[in-house]
Amino acid sequence: MAEMRLIVTGAGGRMGRTLVKAIAESKDFTLAGALEDARSPLIGWDAGHLAGIGENGVKLSGDIAPLLANADGIVDFTAPAASLEYAARAAATGKVHVIGTTGMSAGDDGKVAEAAKGAVIVKSGNMSLGVNLLAALTKRVAKTLDQIYDIEILEMHHNQKVDAPSGTALLLGRAAAEGRQIDLNQRSVRSRDGHTGAREPGDIGFATLRGGSVVGEHTVMFAGPAERIELTHKAEDRMIFARGALHAALWAKKQKPGLYSMMDVLGLKDF
Numbered sequence: 329m330a331e332m333r334l335i336v337t338g339a340g341g342r343m344g345r346t347l348v349k350a351i352a353e354s355k356d357f358t359l360a361g362a363l364e365d366a367r368s369p370l371i372g373w374d375a376g377h378l379a380g381i382g383e384n385g386v387k388l389s390g391d392i393a394p395l396l397a398n399a400d401g402i403v404d405f406t407a408p409a410a411s412l413e414y415a416a417r418a419a420a421t422g423k424v425h426v427i428g429t430t431g432m433s434a435g436d437d438g439k440v441a442e443a444a445k446g447a448v449i450v451k452s453g454n455m456s457l458g459v460n461l462l463a464a465l466t467k468r469v470a471k472t473l474d475q476i477y478d479i480e481i482l483e484m485h486h487n488q489k490v491d492a493p494s495g496t497a498l499l500l501g502r503a504a505a506e507g508r509q510i511d512l513n514q515r516s517v518r519s520r521d522g523h524t525g526a527r528e529p530g531d532i533g534f535a536t537l538r539g540g541s542v543v544g545e546h547t548v549m550f551a552g553p554a555e556r557i558e559l560t561h562k563a564e565d566r567m568i569f570a571r572g573a574l575h576a577a578l579w580a581k582k583q584k585p586g587l588y589s590m591m592d593v594l595g596l597k598d599f
């Protein structure tokens with residue numbers, strides 16, 4: 329089988345460097361380009377060097393246009409504005425676009441859905457098998473237990489993370505809401521401070537911790553009378569996200585244009 333040629337965006341970032349390494353470790357992919365913001369001081373640096381695997385001859389560039397003709401897809405862990413631009417480029421050229429970027433607004437999600445009319449887009453707040461399995465379990469438990477069990481989602485990440493709650497926490501919240509057949513937007517409590525009053529039954533609460541070098545930890549709690557059920561995932565290495573994203577890219581190559589999630593990729597939608 330021919331290798332899939334992938335452009336990695338944000339190639340100087342934590343996930344970009346991990347993706348460059350994951351691509352080098354797999355026989356299924358070739359690095360077709362490495363991008364950073366055009367104003368980045370990393371433009372011109374060697375992507376392999378930055379990833380700690382030795383020079384690979386792919387220099388970081390600030391312009392995706394000339395790279396697209398020789399690529400099958402884009403793997404993108406950057407920032408919301410950048411991912412919207414790459415989604416539009418993917419749609420215009422019919423390339424696969426795997427989006428791991430979190431912190432997008434509802435309006436941003438609408439633009440991604442629009443772009444997915446012309447491209448196969450896989451977007452997920454977490455590309456790991458473990459978290460997507462956790463989401464499937466969360467949905468099932470939320471459906472089984474009645475509303476007397478309060479749902480709270482706790483996450484912790486490293487001190488450089490810029491968005492909260494994490495994309496994963498929101499993904500787990502949506503899974504819980506789906507299990508309970510409620511609208512997360514109507515029932516989510518993102519922060520508590522001061523005299524908040526008692527907890528409203530049926531709300532889904534989010535709590536955020538930031539510190540140190542934590543890759544990503546998430547717990548969904550079902551707190552009932554005299555007992556508590558907790559489902560937890562702890563990411564120990566960003567490689568789990570990178571390998572998930574590459575798996576998604578290969579899967580996407582065989583799909584029709586549309587917007588897909590990792591639950592589609594992993595066959596967990598009807599779990």
Ligand SMILES: NC(=O)C1=CN([C@@H]2O[C@H](COP(=O)(O)OP(=O)(O)OC[C@H]3O[C@@H](n4cnc5c(N)ncnc54)[C@H](OP(=O)(O)O)[C@@H]3O)[C@@H](O)[C@H]2O)C=CC1
Binds near residue numbers: 366428453454
């Ligand atoms: N879905 C998942 O499984 C996972 C998702 N993530 C998400 O991925 C995103 C990135 O995370 P992380 O790697 O830790 O963050 P980093 O800040 O380390 O990396 C992001 C990189 O993207 C660069 N960038 C910004 N704008 C552009 C642009 N227009 N074109 C190309 N590159 C650009 C940034 O450059 P600069 O610093 O100069 O702005 C930076 O180097 C976050 O939203 C995070 O939440 C992370 C891990 C897993």
Ligand SMILES: O=C(O)C1=N[C@H](C(=O)O)C[C@H](O)C1
Binds near residue numbers: 485544
């Ligand atoms: O920014 C990160 O680091 C991570 N972001 C994703 C999120 O927002 O959930 C996934 C992972 O937890 C790491």
